[in-house]
Amino acid sequence: MPEEEPRQKPMEEEEDDEELQPLPQQEQPPLLPKQDHHPEDQPPEEQAQTPPIPITLTAEEMRERRLRTLAARSIIQTPLAAATTAPSPEKASRKQTNVSGESRLVREATHSDSESSTWPDLSSKNDMDVEMKTVVPIQDVEMAPAALSLPSEAATKRTVRPAIETTKASTVSPERELANKKLTASADGGGSSPKSVDEQNEQLLSRLLNCTWNEFGSGSIICAQTASFLEQHPSKRFDFDFIVSNVLMETALKIYNDELGESSACLVDDMEFSTPKKIKSDDTEVQEIMANAMASTSTVEEATTSSQSEATASSDASSCLAPSVLNIVTTTKHSVILYLMKCYENYQTECATKTSASQPALHLAFENIMRMTVLVLTDRIHQNLNWQLDQSALLELMYMEKVSESFLVDIVAHTHEDLDAFDTIFGQVLRGLFTGMQRNICTAKINLLQIEWLAKLVVIRVGAVRPLADLVARQPNFIPPICTKISGREIVKCSFLGPFLSVSLFAEENVKFAETTKNKVEDAVASRLRWGLHEMRTHLHGIFHSLCVNASSRPKTLEYIGNILRRNDRRVQFASDEKLLARDGFVINLMSVLQHLSVKIKLDRIEPNYHYMKNCHVSIEQDTKIRYNEEEYKSFQGREFSESDKEVNFQTQCWFLTLQAHHLGYMPAIQRYRQKMRAIKELQKLIDELDRTKQHWVNSRYATRNNQFKERWEKQLRKLNRSKNCSEITLLDPALLQRCTEFYSTVCEFMLYQFEGRAIVGPFISKLPVQTLKATDAFSALPEWYIDDIAEFILFTMQHANVDIRQSIDHSIITWLLTCVCASHLIKNPYVTAKLVEVMFVFSLKPANSVNTAMWNHELAQNALVSALMRFYVDVETTGQSTEFYDKFTIRYHISHLFKSMWENPIHRQAVICESRVGNQFVKFVNMLMNDTTFLLDECLENLKRIHQTQQMLSDKQSLSKMTTDQQQSRLTQLATDERQCRSYLTLARETVDLFHYLTSDIKEPFMRAELVDRLSSMLNFNLKQLAGPKCNDLKVKNPAKYGWEPRSLLAQIFDIYLHLDCDRFAEALAADERSFDVHICNEAASRIKRLALRSAVEVERFKALTQRAHEIYVTNQQTEDECADAPDEFKDPLMDTLMSDPVLLPSGTVMDRAIITRHLLNSCTDPFNRQPLTEDMLVTNLELKHRIEAWRKEQRGKRNNR
Template identity: 30%
Template sequence: MSVLEEILQVSKDPANSNGFHVLPDEFVTPLDVEQVDSILLYQLTENLELEARQFAYLKDCFYRVQQQKRIAKKSQQEPSGALFEIDRLVLGYGLVLFQIEEFSPGEDNFLRYMSQIIGQVDQYTDFLSQLIQRAMQEETLLEFTECFLVSLKAYIDSLKLFNLNDSQVVSAVLTLFELFVSFKPVAAIVTKVSGFFADYNVKPNQFEKVTILGPILTLSPLNASVALHNYGDNLERSQQQTNFIHESLQTEHKMILDRLFYIIDKIVRGSSDSRTDLLTYFAQIINKNHLRRGDHANANKLASNAFVTNIALLLVRFSQPFLDVSFKKVDKIDVNYFNNLNLILDLSSETRMNSDFKEADEFYDKNKKSEENKPNFISDCFFLTLSYLHYGIGGAILYEEKVTPQVRRMREELARIKRAAESQDMFARFASMQLPALEKSLQTMQSIKHALQGFFSNKSLQLEIFDFISGASTFLVRVIDPNHNYPFTNISLPLIPDQVGVENVDHADYLRQNAPIPFKYYPEFVIEGIINYTQHISKFVMSPLFGNPRLHSFVELATVVLRCPEIVSNPHLKGKLVHVLSLGAMPVREGAQGFMMDIFENNDLVSDHLLYALLDFYVIVEKTGSSSQFYDKFNSRYSISVLLEELYKIPNYRQKIVWQSQNNADFFVRFVARMLNDLTFLLDEGLSSLAEVHNIQIELDNRMRGAAPKMEENDQELQSKLASSERQAKSSCGLAEKSITLFNIFSKDIPGAFCTPEIVDRLAGMLDYNLASLVGPKCRELRVKDPRKYSFDAKSLLKSVCTVFTNLSDQPEFICAVARDGRSFGREMFDRAVHILGTKTGLANDEFCTKLLQFARDAQDQKIAEEEEDLEMGEVPDEYLDPLMFTLMKDPVTLPASKVTIDRSTIKAHLLSDSTDPFNRMPLKLEDVIPNESLRQEIEAFRRKGRAG
């Protein structure tokens, strides 16, 4: 039998065919190389035994040719020309066969070919490599690549599922992509293949389904089917078992990402066109998926978490070389990137840092770059990565935040239905019918939740993301720096001088006008994605922030943004920033400081500016611009309080706080006034909510014992009311606890700041009122079941309130203010407090109790003295009395708009909380008030006369 017959598996002799196909009479004996073309054509078109196996047949022929070549070389002979001719023809028909479906009989041949290739991919790689090289020679590379990849995509589409659950198929598909793009000419033209881009009107959730790269870019543990397959079999699995699944999937995901990066990297390096096309493809996806960060977005109508997070992670890897710690390439990122005409990102609906749309558009119109001045790859890649960080990974964060309460509610509903199903009524039968569907839904949702937790606890991946964030943070400070030289030269803060006596809360227009260019026109997402990510990832034990040597970059950005209120106008973003910083300040465990404390103390940029930034933002956050601004401020101020409490332990920060109180009195007093406002409200709200909880609990207990109802609401309404009051009590008491801690700390070292005329009376009244609430006749109403549930400890709160009294007990102004409080002050309240703290609980030592009692005596003596003075003074004319406080004015001033005369300390105190005239709500500044010197002299004369009389 000849070598030709062996290679082509054909014969002319039926008796000795050796199982090969017997050729018809038209082929003559002996078979020679001249007939190979005809034989191959016959085999591919007329041999029914090869139907749907034609490509496999050519592959086998190819390998038999290679085997014959090796045999010849072993015999130290040059392979014959016939072998090279057979090789040439086999490859030629291989190209033809895969490009012209009608060439061979049968339907869906490409799918059959692809199925065979996928099933034995290792046996096809050399053959396919030769086909690619042959296509290059014949200049049909695009046609062959298109046919092959479109067929591969069609095969993937024909599968019920294509995900990590079928590792063999996934590996084979990735091998084929890797094989093709390993040839640079293929990588250069792969973006020209039909289906690489989606149609213009494609839906946001369709990119991963209709584009060539879509299916492989969706290979992730976050795929819903993969999550259900791995996590869904047991709703009561232990955390240890869950962690084991996490680790297994994380290992698999890393291998997938490495292979995807190889493929994408080859396309990036293929040609300038393929690089631009790839980034444009990624941009089209994220441009259509901005709703992934929307509060009410329908996840089913948007790109999946699996798809966009994979792309985000790939872009992060591409960004690593120009964001390394040396920052040698940071100047390659264009500071004026958004001035380009050829932007791949859609900014049409993006909120800006500190400008409106019109202002931003006008700026870009005036400063547009020329058509030839196109963005470089580094700039496109960097800003595209920031977009994916916000809308891609940020969307996954939002999804997890939503799915967690969903799972909890579904568990509660499932438990309720199971209880109902145990009864014997008609509802029980209906309930039992619902159980399977609900259990399936819970299984799916809980699996997705576990998958997201597995993703965010994957430390190696999250370290890569945070590495990007560290570099991006430094770049953003570089943009903010007027000279754009950071980090090679220091940035000088503040960017615009602080204006003495002016509250930034009412200074928005001035701040916007002086905001840094071009940063003020940047889309908000470039910083929002960073903030949302760091806030979310801080919750995980494996957080990349812990012990990270590049963490200082993020803290520096946070400090710059908070120190310069003109940089970012959105107070919610700053609120999230201070929350992250507060997490970094909190002790990790007993005796160990927070993981950011070393940076707070030793980083010059941070230690020089963070304190002022926090005090200023504490005041500014009074107004957030939203309908819920009154409540929004409390969470931010809680975070700042946590920070200040921890920073106060550092001597340098303690000195700065004392310096501010002494040398920047107006600024510090505004801060104290806001603290006082909050503490007044929170204690009032917290204690009244606790009283409500107490009353409802007693009512419900009495009803259970069969007593007649004393409240109008039915049991269900009362339970709802109780839950609402409990939430309010917990929130208010928790926030109040942190505020009173600050009062304790600061009033000890800076007592004078709490005794200014505009503060002291309100402070005294608040403390007296809450002391009476805690030890007075109504204190029993604060007794609730499990008080720790509401962050409430009556004895600890009493000690804190009394500590402020003792800290200020040597201040004459404070003693007088407490004495003037006719509503709540009573010496007997202090006696009861000392009895509780000293005798009953032992929370206070003798020195503390003695000091508190002495203060009460001093205040009582002062009260008696003032009452006697009032009697001596006689009837005070109305025009001498302050119209708000009804006290004798000392420094009367006239308000320019309403023309009302009021004491300077009263209007000053009012303006600390509200920058309007209290009598007509017109805007008012303290410097606008007009001293009423003649009235002041009249009042002084009246005082002297009263004393003399």
């Protein structure tokens, strides 16, 4: 057994001995390492062999011993002792999060202890044995940033006094008893006497910093070196600037060197209580104090420990976070920052209840906390050996939600003028956000962590400046240099804001999300995902808003947006490669940001000619213009906008960038969505075709091949359906559609002013008749897609969106739509006008709604729409495209439906009737209507005949068995083609016949014109013969409703047209049709009408009377025609070889009958002999020839009467 160590001197004796020591020659700062020697650190063998010697303590150790004893006694006696023994219920969860929160930064392997720090050990780990925390409620207090002051104090080495060996004494001198009484009086009775302001501030700072440097402190961390220096220099007791600076430095170094041991985490995490460290065996007084306190609370502590362990276990079970891979330096740096933030929270709490006397001390503490935070974050205290990781400890704590926004605001305010420190701290944070966002683009769920923090950072404002917005714009990769040929994709991938804008739910961009998406997305799931997109785009808007509202970062931000749009202008091309350009999700996110930025922009603040300027951020040079070709546009731009130094405001730039973003973002996405829909439709058609014909190939040699095709097509179909569902989540988002509609409303206002060629002043009010509008240079140079995109957007939303977008269609859009249609002569491309007509067609569909009513009640619709639609109906006969012949039927179908809707309105019906009486436009319109009806009915009837034949063949099993498999497959393919064409042609034909039906009900005279009536009667006679003639049974097909084939309805409508036009002139025209008119077929048709009760008996009798008159005229015409066969050639029309009644002279010198050449001009305004331009007003009546023809006819009639 080793001998018992001699008893140490009481602390009072040690203090007296210290007073006898001579003072050092110079003042020494406390922040230097101590050389401690502890016998207990020697091996047991050496201790046994070494004879016992008295233990000697240095003055600093004795001073620290006394501070620990007083702190322990103070804590035990305080009323808050109960709180210190009861841990917070949230303690376990917070500690768990702090320790095991997964790092979002790139980590490397933990370095060894020798590599983690190169700083000298400033104090022994045995400096502090008892640590107690003060329970201070923390509140978030908004505070104004204060200026940063850096106290500079020279550090010199402290001289350590030699240790004084003491022996065990049995008696105490009277002087020592007096010293003990004084010390007891000062320790126990100090609270009863009034404290000075400095003493109060001293205790306030001790609570705020949670540090103790003398016997009056209440902090948990013992700052022994600071206390040593202050005891040697009592005059500096209230030099708080010096004390706070040194206390923070000493505490930071203790945490860096892990001198606080296991309780360091408690000191920086919530700081509500701490567990005492292991007490030295020779510190008997402290042991007795703490033993008594612990004994009295053992029962409570056991219960608390049990509940805490249960809470920790449940927290561990529910946590999904992996342990953070943090190296030693990063972990200790976190602890230092957490300690400083805790001091900052204590500062905010004290500020809430501060007095005028404590305000300077609080301000001083704040200044030093900010200073120390900057030193820690810039690695000026402790060397960072892992600098190559570019790892931000502040960002890691931000991810853990340990950093308050007010703390960030004050750090920014105190560092933004020191660019080196500011860039070091927050440049690392921004790079960490960029790296983290790159990894969070493709995730199953929308991750907003990096976007939220970036939005919080850039919004921080110091005066009129946003320092972090400036720092973002100063990043080297904010507008990265282009190094490859795929600049559109490169700027997305390499730019700083690229990853933040790339969050998307499109299947092609986010494979992980697409893999979790079902073939059908429920409405609730879609709404939740759209809300996530909305939240993400709201944060993105906050980022860009901060960058744009900050004057110094605004130009570069607009330049960045302009670069993105210019380098991705090929997105709208038909065959563009998506892999070389920005994806849909990226550009749509940018579009949404710009929508928010431009929502409050007034049109009268916009420079309308900005897109023509050389310094414009958007480029329209390669775009097709409304009227100008490329050369005309360059000439106009060089003439009017040769100077490029004109400055424009932010509103102008933002509005035109938003318009360009819609063109490059939403429009290509719509086209790709439609391509997916067509591909899905085609694949489904192929699969259905295989299933329908399975009985014909299941036992053939094609069975294996067809099964493989079907399996592959079904796999492609599932993939396309999943991609379609992902696209619908974004494209059909009601909030996004609403914003697009609101912005396009402003574009319509802009276009209306361009139509009239005047400056933008408030809401648009038309001042010129639409028929008199003339294209100005500025209007002619506008891109064609300014009009086309709006029409495309409305058509898409009306067709696919689940929400009714009609509620967002305002007066500006309706006025713009009607103006474009009524002034179609200003638009060079007929397909643009055709798309606008299609928009009107969609608006006019029933049931009636607010848009429908507003459109038909508009002044332009009542005064100019009828004439414009008739003119356009004629103009689309030639569009300049190779598909013009088939395109015109779809366009005219929409116009026919519009006329049908207008006919139901008395005002518009009267407008149609008036138009039929006043101008030549109606005659051309009716001529084209007859042409279409003739062609469409012919095609329908031919297709029906082929369908009838194929169905008869397939129903005959004997004839079917004689055909080979290939022949059967060919006939089935032809049948499918005929059925598809028949449905299409019947739809168009039914609309044109309807138009004829209601037009002839109230309008008769224009149809009786010489150039129309003969062709009209021929068309009616031919179709009546097809429906009621001897071969009408060839039109019978199985399931006629499948094709929309209603022969009875068509027969009744043709029957009505006969009755509507009943007159002598019409009877003559019927009789003149020698090819199709047959009184017997007419009687058969009347009988069927009567038998089927399609019309009344009175109407049937009227029809019979008309056809009988026509038959009598037909007989008379046969005799006259025989007599005119010998007419001279000069009296006959050169085209039709018929006797002329009104000869006219053409510019080419040819003489033709007026009715024949007029009929030709209705279809083509050219001379039929030399194809030169020809109009009706160029025809000259040949009166001399007309008189000779009339004289010859009289002569022939006289000869016939004399016989």
